[in-house]
Each structure stands twice: as C-alpha cells, then as structure tokens.
C-alpha cells in the first residue's frame with residue numbers, strides 16, 4: 001500500500017482528539033519547544049519515549065539509536081546532546097535502555113547481522129569490560145538482562161564524560177544524568193541508581209550503580 005491511508009486517518013483523528021481535549025495545543029507548541037528532558041533511548045518500536053511516560057509532544061527531546069549507545073565520535077548523538085543542553089537548556093539527560101534489547105542480545109551472542117555488527121561492537125566492549133559479572137550468570141536470559149543494565153550504566157557514564165556535559169557542569173548549569181531501564185514485559189521503568197549532577201559525583205555514582213547491579 002503505497003500511500004498508507006490508515007496512518008493519515010489515524011493522524012487526523014489524533015490531532016482532532018488532542019485539539020478537542022486541549023484547545024490551542026498545537027498553536028502554542030508551534031511557537032516554541034521547551035522540554036526539560038533529553039531522552040537517549042533504544043530505537044526498538046516497543047519503547048517509544050513519550051508514550052511510556054505518558055507525556056505530550058513538546059515535553060521530551062529524543063534521540064534513539066540501536067541499543068541506546070552514546071559513542072564519543074557519534075556526531076548525530078553529540079549534536080542532539082549539544083543542542084538540548086546548550087540551547088534548550090534541558091535539566092535532565094536520561095539514558096533509557098530496556099530488557100529484551102535485540103541489540104544487546106545480538107552483541108552477547110556475537111551474531112553476524114551485517115553493518116550493524118560494528119555498532120554493536122560497543123556493547124561487546126561493555127561485555128568484555130564486565131566479563132566476570134556476566135560469566136557468573138549461567139542463564140542466558142539473566143546474562144542478557146545484566147548486560148542491558150551494564151550497557152545503560154556505561155552509556156550514562158559516557159554522557160557524563162562528553163565535553164557537552166562537562167562544560168555545562170563547569171559553568172554551573174543544572175544538569176542531571178540518569179540511567180533507567182524499561183521492562184517490555186510489564187511496561188514499567190526502573191531507576192538503575194545512576195544519577196549524577198556534578199563532575200565530582202560521576203565516578204562515585206558509576207561505582208555505586210555497578211555495585212548495585
């Protein structure tokens with residue numbers, strides 16, 4: 001179906017419903033966006049940022065990629081972060097991964113899927129860094145879940161190490177970096193205990209959240 005009419009029909013019904021519930025919503029939002037949160041999440045279709053926290057368009061600035069990775073040379077992710085932190089002045093950066101992440105699973109199984117293997121290599125690096133924590137788990141599902149958590153903690157740590165966040169903290173900007181995990185089995189979010197608001201916090205927070213998982 002070349003023109004996907006049901007999607008346009010859904011869109012019209014949605015826009016009418018929102019406008020009926022909140023008259024002027026789109027007009028107000030068209031003037032400017034003022035989100036307080038930057039969400040760095042997985043591209044997985046089951047983890048849509050605004051829906052799972054029941055927030056509206058305009059409330060979360062979003063970057064998603066496979067397995068919610070924050071790679072120091074990824075200009076796409078870094079540009080989103082820089083714009084969100086410097087221009088939009090978001091107050092929170094949330095790295096939100098999820099259990100059952102296909103990217104994490106593929107990395108752990110060392111599957112060969114094509115170009116994406118090079119992207120997933122970053123998760124294999126995380127797995128090698130924490131090889132002992134993973135090797136004590138015999139069940140592959142438990143090991144995958146653990147690597148999902150470790151990956152989130154490592155990516156939240158990477159956010160803290162960017163020049164963007166470092167510069168924001170050094171000029172006294174209020175900014176907190178979080179690591180959360182979402183469970184696709186029950187729709188619930190869990191805080192992994194990674195919560196850093198200053199450069200001095202980062203290594204302590206990183207060590208504490210690793211120790212707790």
Ligand code: CO
Nearest residue numbers: 042044101102
């Ligand atoms: Co995923």
